[in-house]
Amino acid sequence: MPTIFSKIIARQAPAEIVYQDEWVTAFKDIHPAAPVHILIVPNKEIPTVNDVTPEDEPMLGRLFTVARKVAEQMGIASSGYRLIVNCNHDGGQEIYHLHMHLLGGRRLGPMLAKRD
Numbered sequence: 001m002p003t004i005f006s007k008i009i010a011r012q013a014p015a016e017i018v019y020q021d022e023w024v025t026a027f028k029d030i031h032p033a034a035p036v037h038i039l040i041v042p043n044k045e046i047p048t049v050n051d052v053t054p055e056d057e058p059m060l061g062r063l064f065t066v067a068r069k070v071a072e073q074m075g076i077a078s079s080g081y082r083l084i085v086n087c088n089h090d091g092g093q094e095i096y097h098l099h100m101h102l103l104g105g106r107r108l109g110p111m112l113a114k115r116d
Contacts, residue, residue, distance in 0.1 A: 002045070003045060003095055003096065003097040004095060004097075005025075005039075005041045005045075005095055005097040005099060006045050006097060008025065008027060008041075009025045009041065009043050015027040015028070015030075016028040018038060018070055018073065018074075019040075019066055019069065019070055019073075021062075021066075022043070023042065023043055023044075023058075023059045023062045024040055024041060024042055024043060024059070024062050024063055024066050025040075025041050025043055026038050026039065026040045026041070026066055026070050026102075027039055027041075029101070033101075033103060034103040034104060034105050034106060034108065035104070035105025035106055036074045036076050036081070036102070036103065036104045036105035037101065037102070037103050038070055038074070038101075038102040039099050039100070039101060039102075040063050040066050040067055040070070040099065040100040040101075040102060041097060041098070041099045041100075042056070042059050042060065042062075042063065042098055042099075043059075044056070044059060045097050046097070046098040047096040047097065047098065048087050048088055048093065048096060048098060049085060049087040049098060050087065050088070051098070052098070063100050064083075067081075067083055067100060067102050070102060071102060071104065074104070074105070076104035076105055079104065080104060080108075081102055081103060081104030082101075082102075082103045082104065082108050083100055083101065083102055083103075084100065084101040084103065085098070085099070085100050085101075086101075
């Protein structure tokens with residue numbers, strides 16, 4: 001069963017795509033956690049980081065070069081941004097299609113809330 005991200009990549013589901021090439025697609029998150037919140041997704045459906053293979057390395061490296069390009073395009077490269085990849089339930093992953101969050105547009109808080 002294809003994920004919603006696969007449907008967005010194939011343009012079978014609506015999304016505001018900001019970048020797409022043969023390896024990755026980047027689009028605006030529909031529930032942004034920051035003024036700029038872009039999801040950068042490999043076009044190949046990989047469920048989690050645990051499913052990455054050595055053959056995926058060039059495509060996954062592209063996630064970072066696209067993140068740099070999109071950050072520049074969105075005007076946040078100089079002020080800074082955060083990149084996040086979640087893995088599985090305890091890591092906060094909700095869609096089981098590997099993806100990177102690019103967040104910026106304001107000063108971001110600590111990575112994790114401290115707990116007693």
